[in-house]
Amino acid sequence: MQLVDFSTSAWSVLPAILALALAIVSRKVILSLSIGILVGAIMLSDGNIGTGLQYLYDRVTSLIYTFDESGQWVLNDNNTNIIFFLLLLGILTAFLSVSGSNQAFVEWAQRHIKSRRGAKLMAACLVFVTFIDDYFHSLAVGAIARPVTDKFKVSRAKLAYILDSTAAPMCVLMPMSSWGAYIMTLIAGLLAEHGIREYSPIGAFITISSMNFYAIFSIVTVFVIAIFSFDIGPMARHERQAMAKEENECDEEGAVKGKVRNLVLPILALIVSTVAMMMYTGNQALAAEGKAFSVLGAFENTTVGLSLVVGGLTSIAVSSLLIVAGRQVSLSEYLRAIILGMKSMLGAILILFFAWTINKVVSDMQAGQYLAGLISSNLAAGLLPALLFLLGTVMAFSTGTSWGTFGIMLPIAAxxxxxxxxxxxxxxxSAVMAGAVCGDHCSPVSDTTILSASGAKCNHMDHVTTQLPYALLVALSTTVGYLTVGFTQSGLLGFVATAAVLALILLIGKKRI
Known part of the structure; x- marks a missing residue:
């Protein structure tokens, strides 16, 4: 199908901007995404409604299946595995609730965690265990931390912010993560293409990560917010509402008297089996290419979706065995938990499906190529890092994908x-990577944003509007940091400048609250 070329036109960003603006104004995400998708389809088909509908059919069906080289259709493994994993996480969450293990964990936490500050810090610190993948982190930590933060009257919006602002930033900094492996693959190609030999892919990745100011200071800000309760904008309202709840209004996750181990063991099984499967699938890919096994090589070639599904199935099996051994749940309650768990994820899956669709539309509109073309080689070289950070932010915000922005912008930046x-x-x-994470954080159509809201069981647009002020504060500080790097060629000075500006903003803001 011949599509209209918008690669040099400002109209290329219209569907994305329209969907985002409508979502923010109306708070009706599905409707807003649908309008953006339809407008983009009609524009790409040059106003021909019949062609536009055929285009939409092709793009939507490609989310579930695609055609191989022989013309036979095959499942889109990545998308179907992610959907399956979401359903499995919903079931696991329901099992933890019906078995009473969530409530048992809350009671344990009350004996060891004495304050709202402790509950928030616990949620933030779990990222150091679950950094292998952002989807995994947002959903798994949400299931673990939500009963505790509810008990200490931390708003769901605050939990969603903690999940989202530690997920992608930590994953993008860690070489042993699905993000790190993907980025190192891109970096290796760029180094080879430009004949750069002073860096190895892993060495370049570590150096780049040390200058990813947005990711580093997003994590720092989460801990500052957790310790000092720096609540601004809509977040302050959500926190006041959470604090005003009566004790019996807080969610009681299960009436059955459960055990903490019934929560810890399934989550541990989820982590261990997911990592093990990532190693296995990565090793299989390495062996197919005749390469020796290495941990980084395995992460670089792993099949993330399949690994998550195996981890989810394993954790459900462990949880089921514990439920059977405890004899605390009847067969009918067990089956009802499965149905309720899957139902709890349908909203997130629907939004994710629409987000995937508009991402395809935005890609076909070539918004990325147009935005990249805005960078002019006539600008002062010192401005390049800051401009690339801002451009990466806009691109990731428009498309809702960090990985897509990496793929488009890293070669251009190099x-x-x-x-x-x-x-x-x-x-x-570094600036491109930082901008991609920043835009992904701010975007209502980002899958990580959607899943963080789902993990916290927070309204999607409540999460977007409450997280945005914090993301913008870090983005402003990061811009100053990259301007400093651009004109001094010193990563250390850039780091110091970012830290100083962010500290100044937070201190001034804290005094005015």
Whole structure:
């Protein structure tokens, strides 16, 4: 099907901007995404409604299945596995509730965690265990932390912010994560293409990560917010509402008297089996290419979706065995928990499905190529890192995907830096990675945003509007940091500048609250 070329037109960003604006104004995400998708389809088909509908059919069906080289249709493993994993996590959450293990964990936490601050810090610190994948982190930590934060009257919006602002930032910094493996693959190709030999892929990744100011200070800000209760904008309202709840209004996750081990063991099984399966699938891919096993190589070649599904099935099996051994849940309650668990995830799956669809539309509109073309080689070299950060932010915000922004923008940033300012190659790549995470955080159509809201059981748009002020504060500080790096070529000075500006903003803001 021949599509209209919008790669050089400002109209390329219209469907994304329309969907985002409507979602923010109306708070009706599905309706807003539907309008953006339809407008994009009609634009791409040059106003032909019949062609536009055929285009939409092709794009929607490709989310579930696609055609192989022989013309036979095959399942889109990545998407179907993610959907399956969401259903499994919903079932696991229901099992933890019906078995009483959530409530048991809350009671245990009350004996060891004495305050709202402790509950928030617990949720934040769990990222150091679940950093292997952002989906995994948002959903698994949400299931673990939500009963505790509810008990200490921490708002669901605050929990969603903690989940989202530790998930992608930690994953993008860690080489042993699905994000790190993907990024190192891109970096290896860029180093080879431009004949850069002073860095290995892992060495370049670590250096780039050390200058990813947005990711680093997003995590720092989460801990500052958790310790000092720095609540601004809509977040302050949600926190006041949570604090005003009566004790019996807080969710009681299960009437059955459960045991903490019935929560710990399934979650531990989820983590261990997911990592083990990631190692296994990565090793299989390495063996197929005749390469020896290595941990980083396995993460680079792993099949994340399948690994998550195996982890989910294993955790459900462990949880089921514990329920049977405890004899606390009848067969009818067990089956009802499965149905309720799957139902609890349907809203998130529907939004995710629409988000995937509009991402395809935005990609076909070539919004990324248009935005990338806004960078001019005539600009002062010192401005490049800051401009690439802002452009990466806008692109990820529009498309809702960090990984797509990495794929488009890293090669462009490398080409610009190599030709205009070779000494700024690493800062430019860092800026793109930082901008991609920032835009992903701010975007209502980001899958990580959707899943963080789902993990916290928070209204999707409540999460978007409450997280945005914090993301913008860190983004402003990061911009100053990249301006400093651009004109001094010093990552250390850039780090100090980012920290100083963010600290100043937080101190001034705290005094005015």
């Amino acid at each position: 080409a610009i830096a190599v030709n205009a300012a070779p000494e700024l190659l690493i800062p430019c790549l």
